[in-house]
Amino acid sequence: MASMRKKYGWVLDAMSNASMATRAVALKQFLRGKKQYLSKTDSHADLDAVIKCALCPNMCKFDCPVLAAAQNDATSPSGKARLAYLIETGRIDSSDAVDLIYACCNCDACREWCPFDFSAGDILRGVRADLVGQKQMPPEAAELHQHLQEHHVLHDRAIRPDAARQADVLYYMGCEVASAHPEIAKAMTALLDDSCAMLPEEWCCGAPLYSLGFDDTFEEFARHNAAALEESGCSQLVCSCPTCTYMYREIYPSIGVDLPVEVQHSTEYLHERVETGALQLGSLGTSCVYHDPCTLARSLDVTDAPRELLRHIGVDITEAYYAGKNTGCCGRGGSLGTTHPDLAAAITRQRIDELHRANQTIVTACPTCNTAFTSAGADVTDVTELLREARERA
Amino acid sequence: MAYDTIYSSGAALDDDVIAQLRSIMPDGVSTREADRVVYGKDYWPISLRWLLDGRLPALPDAVVWPENAEQIAKVMRLANEHGFPVVPYGEGSGVVGGAIPVKGGVMLDMRRMHDIVSIDDEGLMATVQTGINGMTLERELNRAGYTLGHIPQSLYCSSLGGWLACRAAGQFSTKYGKIEDMLVSLEAVLPDGTVIRSRPVPRTSTGPPVERLMLGSEGTLGVVTEATLKIWPYPERRALHAYTFDDIEDALEATRHIMRKNVYPAVMRIYDEHETLRHFDVKHRCMLILVMEGDPELVELEEDISARICTRFNGRDMGETPAERWLETRFKVKESSEFTPRGFIFDTVEISVGWRQALQTYRAIIEAMQAVTGVVVASGHASHFYPQGVCFYFTFGGLPRKRTPYEFYRTVWDAIMASCLEHGGSISHHHGIGLIRQKWLADELDGRLHMLRHIKQALDPNHVMNPGKMSDRKEGDHG
Numbered sequence: 001m002a003s004m005r006k007k008y009g010w011v012l013d014a015m016s017n018a019s020m021a022t023r024a025v026a027l028k029q030f031l032r033g034k035k036q037y038l039s040k041t042d043s044h045a046d047l048d049a050v051i052k053c054a055l056c057p058n059m060c061k062f063d064c065p066v067l068a069a070a071q072n073d074a075t076s077p078s079g080k081a082r083l084a085y086l087i088e089t090g091r092i093d094s095s096d097a098v099d100l101i102y103a104c105c106n107c108d109a110c111r112e113w114c115p116f117d118f119s120a121g122d123i124l125r126g127v128r129a130d131l132v133g134q135k136q137m138p139p140e141a142a143e144l145h146q147h148l149q150e151h152h153v154l155h156d157r158a159i160r161p162d163a164a165r166q167a168d169v170l171y172y173m174g175c176e177v178a179s180a181h182p183e184i185a186k187a188m189t190a191l192l193d194d195s196c197a198m199l200p201e202e203w204c205c206g207a208p209l210y211s212l213g214f215d216d217t218f219e220e221f222a223r224h225n226a227a228a229l230e231e232s233g234c235s236q237l238v239c240s241c242p243t244c245t246y247m248y249r250e251i252y253p254s255i256g257v258d259l260p261v262e263v264q265h266s267t268e269y270l271h272e273r274v275e276t277g278a279l280q281l282g283s284l285g286t287s288c289v290y291h292d293p294c295t296l297a298r299s300l301d302v303t304d305a306p307r308e309l310l311r312h313i314g315v316d317i318t319e320a321y322y323a324g325k326n327t328g329c330c331g332r333g334g335s336l337g338t339t340h341p342d343l344a345a346a347i348t349r350q351r352i353d354e355l356h357r358a359n360q361t362i363v364t365a366c367p368t369c370n371t372a373f374t375s376a377g378a379d380v381t382d383v384t385e386l387l388r389e390a391r392e393r394a
Numbered sequence: 395m396a397y398d399t400i401y402s403s404g405a406a407l408d409d410d411v412i413a414q415l416r417s418i419m420p421d422g423v424s425t426r427e428a429d430r431v432v433y434g435k436d437y438w439p440i441s442l443r444w445l446l447d448g449r450l451p452a453l454p455d456a457v458v459w460p461e462n463a464e465q466i467a468k469v470m471r472l473a474n475e476h477g478f479p480v481v482p483y484g485e486g487s488g489v490v491g492g493a494i495p496v497k498g499g500v501m502l503d504m505r506r507m508h509d510i511v512s513i514d515d516e517g518l519m520a521t522v523q524t525g526i527n528g529m530t531l532e533r534e535l536n537r538a539g540y541t542l543g544h545i546p547q548s549l550y551c552s553s554l555g556g557w558l559a560c561r562a563a564g565q566f567s568t569k570y571g572k573i574e575d576m577l578v579s580l581e582a583v584l585p586d587g588t589v590i591r592s593r594p595v596p597r598t599s600t601g602p603p604v605e606r607l608m609l610g611s612e613g614t615l616g617v618v619t620e621a622t623l624k625i626w627p628y629p630e631r632r633a634l635h636a637y638t639f640d641d642i643e644d645a646l647e648a649t650r651h652i653m654r655k656n657v658y659p660a661v662m663r664i665y666d667e668h669e670t671l672r673h674f675d676v677k678h679r680c681m682l683i684l685v686m687e688g689d690p691e692l693v694e695l696e697e698d699i700s701a702r703i704c705t706r707f708n709g710r711d712m713g714e715t716p717a718e719r720w721l722e723t724r725f726k727v728k729e730s731s732e733f734t735p736r737g738f739i740f741d742t743v744e745i746s747v748g749w750r751q752a753l754q755t756y757r758a759i760i761e762a763m764q765a766v767t768g769v770v771v772a773s774g775h776a777s778h779f780y781p782q783g784v785c786f787y788f789t790f791g792g793l794p795r796k797r798t799p800y801e802f803y804r805t806v807w808d809a810i811m812a813s814c815l816e817h818g819g820s821i822s823h824h825h826g827i828g829l830i831r832q833k834w835l836a837d838e839l840d841g842r843l844h845m846l847r848h849i850k851q852a853l854d855p856n857h858v859m860n861p862g863k864m865s866d867r868k869e870g871d872h873g
Contacts, residue, residue: 072424074432
């Protein structure tokens with residue numbers, strides 16, 4: 001109540017010139033007025049947030065990579081929220097707008113500029129869950145869901161751990177490393193002296209299910225993974241993928257799936273090992289531009305650790321103009337590469353162009369960003385791979 | 395569809411016209427409902443209430459995305475041939491209904507024309523396509539070591555084309571000027587498809603600058619496609635100051651005297667007591683925010699002169715903190731999102747007035763707003779300054795009570811407009827006319843409206859460009 005008074009005290013002050021009758025009505029409206037627009041109860045969507053975003057002048061739109069690539073205001077954050085409101089209230093047929101509701105790369109750039117600390121990805125997730133409930137999701141999303149239900153991983157694995165091993169540290173590759181970047185897993189295990197445990201049958205962390213609105217299946221994956229981790233007996237989970245890290249660290253607990261382990265991204269964990277002297281590294285004497293993965297920089301607030309690791313091994317970083325929390329998306333976040341491959345590819349090209357203005361050699365710390373850039377022909381290396389190289393020179 | 399439209403739900407363009415549009419822009423035409431829903435509006439506050447109630451301002455028949463002036467010229471020729479409306483669209487952040495396609499037709503989204511064509515360091519000019527987003531332009535200029543100095547609150551969600559179309563003003567305008575002061579030359583497509591270009595020279599004496607008719611025409615006389623703008627080296631130093639005054643009269647006098655000294659702080663803003671409490675949590679005072687920037691020696695001089703003048707008018711030095719707070723929060727636009735769902739009707743109204751009438755105009759307009767039944771909030775600040783006068787920016791908020799939302803909204807607007815004109819002010823400083831001010835345009839323009847109509851008739855005899863705007867006094871039923 002005290003915070004409300006501080007926040008809205010100016011309204012009370014401004015009301016001092018209004019009549020008693022107006023003040024009484026104003027107070028009643030202020031406290032209860034919203035109910036008429038929030039009466040829908042069977043929705044997964046946070047309608048209050050949808051409305052706030054829909055009524056905003058779109059103050060984040062300039063930083064939306066989807067809008068920049070699609071060049072259509074209907075893909076802007078507030079444009080999508082407007083459509084979401086009309087869908088949620090049954091004003092427009094969702095089938096006409098469903099692809100727009102899924103046109104988001106979950107990069108959270110919008111959150112940086114939002115006075116309510118919203119992100120379009122968060123707002124749209126609930127709307128998508130409603131669309132899933134009505135079986136209105138895009139066919140690409142339905143196929144991905146079915147694939148995960150059947151195979152439990154996004155892609156065929158190119159690498160499999162030999163057998164379960166007991167260790168305090170469990171290294172979780174994630175789907176992208178396991179399928180497209182086995183070299184990252186090899187580098188990581190080498191840096192850990194092959195002393196880490198790995199799950200012989202990793203399931204996807206569930207991030208695509210979460211962002212695409214398959215809430216029930218996501219919870220099933222979360223519970224499976226939590227049980228597998230518990231069974232492993234590890235006390236620390238280290239992930240190569242920022243999104244896996246974010247899921248395990250932040251999202252699982254938010255749906256009531258608590259993990260009895262500390263969760264870190266590989267750069268956080270390795271940075272600590274370097275700081276304590278547990279990991280000795282040589283110098284490479286090269287240069288690169290470091291691409292901040294959106295989830296690592298914005299959701300996990302990790303921008304220094306990868307840079308310090310790179311500097312520690314003598315890599316000269318040429319910063320991109322848009323770096324750190326002002327990074328640009330690789331285009332593959334939020335499963336955009338699955339639902340909107342052309343849009344994702346356009347965003348990838350935008351980001352590569354930006355990075356190449358700084359340096360032709362791109363280093364990142366996210367296997368999905370790595371895949372996006374590599375697929376577009378760019379020269380990309382993971383921080384872990386460079387660290388392994390430096391280890392060999394130590 | 396389960397929604398109503400306040401104005402048009404389309405001009406019923408036939409398939410042949412759509413096919414011809416597609417032949418001009420093979421990749422740039424949409425008739426899907428979702429796109430038309432998003433493009434059938436701008437950021438006119440009353441339309442936010444309509445949205446919540448399931449009522450959309452209007453629906454265009456199609457949205458098109460041209461990539462060059464030639465394509466726009468072809469669209470205009472087609473529009474004249476078939477008589478359909480064309481409404482230029484920048485970022486849709488206008489707050490007076492100017493981009494609403496009240497007669498349907500084609501929304502001409504300029505966003506694909508977003509390149510910075512060139513930067514001339516010697517001449518301090520940048521040539522830019524007008525579909526560029528404001529923040530994108532400013533960030534890229536900053537990156538290259540310059541600033542445009544045009545920083546409206548809508549910077550993040552407005553475009554260069556929109557600024558030119560409504561003669562916009564930014565928060566730093568007291569030093570850098572308004573968009574028309576920044577414009578050196580332009581390229582535009584006229585309603586008949588003719589492309590005109592002026593020269594990027596500092597001044598000409600070659601007859602009336604007819605190309606400047608585009609400025610403030612709100613899409614009714616043509617589409618500006620490219621502009622050469624003045625730019626400045628990124629300021630070496632920025633100084634922040636704040637003073638509070640016993641009342642708004644002293645604050646206004648201080649700023650008037652700063653102007654008389656030929657000192658132009660980039661930012662000068664005076665908040666009345668209500669807004670000082672709202673933004674700075676300071677009671678019973680009026681806050682003056684000053685931001686000086688540029689060459690360090692000049693900034694220091696401006697600081698000294700301004701400080702002496704503020705002290706002379708009993709200004710209390712508040713240090714940097716309030717100005718820092720203003721800088722940090724100036725783009726946090728929350729009110730509409732917070733209060734519209736609660737049933738409140740909010741809007742802001744800017745006017746300009748000469749110094750001689752400034753104080754009494756401010757007081758009269760505050761009283762006029764408060765006199766409308768249902769008004770809860772009536773406040774104001776001054777945000778753009780000249781040696782000749784000032785721009786006041788009023789905020790009102792309230793509940794319609796026994797009227798429709800639009801009737802309440804219209805009544806408050808009319809009270810402000812009438813009071814402004816009565817005191818010799820101009821009914822708009824920088825938001826433009828759009829739909830809400832049309833009713834009062836004749837009272838302000840008088841004989842000039844006749845002239846404007848002649849110009850419109852000469853340039854756009856078929857009234858295809860943004861019809862229903864600028865000179866039409868009739869209003870529809872807004873419920």
